[in-house]
Amino acid sequence: NAGVTQTPKFQVLKTGQSMTLQCAQDMNHNSMYWYRQDPGMGLRLIYYSASEGTTDKGEVPNGYNVSRLNKREFSLRLESAAPSQTSVYFCASRKDGYGYTFGSGTRLTVV
Amino acid sequence: AQKITQTQPGMFVQEKEAVTLDCTYDTSDPSYGLFWYKQPSSGEMIFLIYQGSYDQQNATEGRYSLNFQKARKSANLVISASQLGDSAMYFCAMRADTGRRALTFGSGTRLQVQP
Numbered sequence: 001n002a003g004v005t006q007t008p009k010f011q012v013l014k015t016g017q018s019m020t021l022q023c024a025q026d027m028n029h030n031s032m033y034w035y036r037q038d039p040g041m042g043l044r045l046i047y048y049s050a051s052e053g054t055t056d057k058g059e060v061p062n063g064y065n066v067s068r069l070n071k072r073e074f075s076l077r078l079e080s081a082a083p084s085q086t087s088v089y090f091c092a093s094r095k096d097g098y099g100y101t102f103g104s105g106t107r108l109t110v111v
Numbered sequence: 112a113q114k115i116t117q118t119q120p121g122m123f124v125q126e127k128e129a130v131t132l133d134c135t136y137d138t139s140d141p142s143y144g145l146f147w148y149k150q151p152s153s154g155e156m157i158f159l160i161y162q163g164s165y166d167q168q169n170a171t172e173g174r175y176s177l178n179f180q181k182a183r184k185s186a187n188l189v190i191s192a193s194q195l196g197d198s199a200m201y202f203c204a205m206r207a208d209t210g211r212r213a214l215t216f217g218s219g220t221r222l223q224v225q226p
Binding site: 031033040041042043044045048050056058088090092094098099100102104105107 | 115120144146154155156158161163202204206211212213214215216217218219
């Protein structure tokens, strides 16, 4: 099915460990986004990519890096995980116009 | 910078009644879009309705309508004939029509539909 695929769906990390959250879309969208959602809050933008090879910081970029190596994939990396990064992470892509498609989310717990 | 305010952390409604979820926004962008998303307990983000800032008529999608009052900077969601399946978190969001076009979200309203 066409859409945005995020892996993994769940992850538990120890403080200081690193990991990469994967996101892929098969809708030929140019723009892709990473958001985090903390309990009781709305989604906040971490990073944005307008096209392959370009990325830009969002509202809460500290502690994260991203990579957009091709049009389909936009990955989010935590180099040294901290408990404050415990959250649900959503990837989204946007087509021209106003349509956004969200992935199903990655629930990350840092202990 | 854009800001979305949802002042109702939780709402209750009786099945088959209508309910209004409040949303106010602030932006300096001349052209923008307003969105409502539903997030059920399963966690996915479900798009409900969109309103462009220059749209003359309020948007409607089935049982959902958006009460857009530009001068008051409000974009309230009205759900008619509530159903038990409407119980969820509801997020108001906006984005500028230029630049990165990233969505800015409010903190959400948890709606519970009672039988």
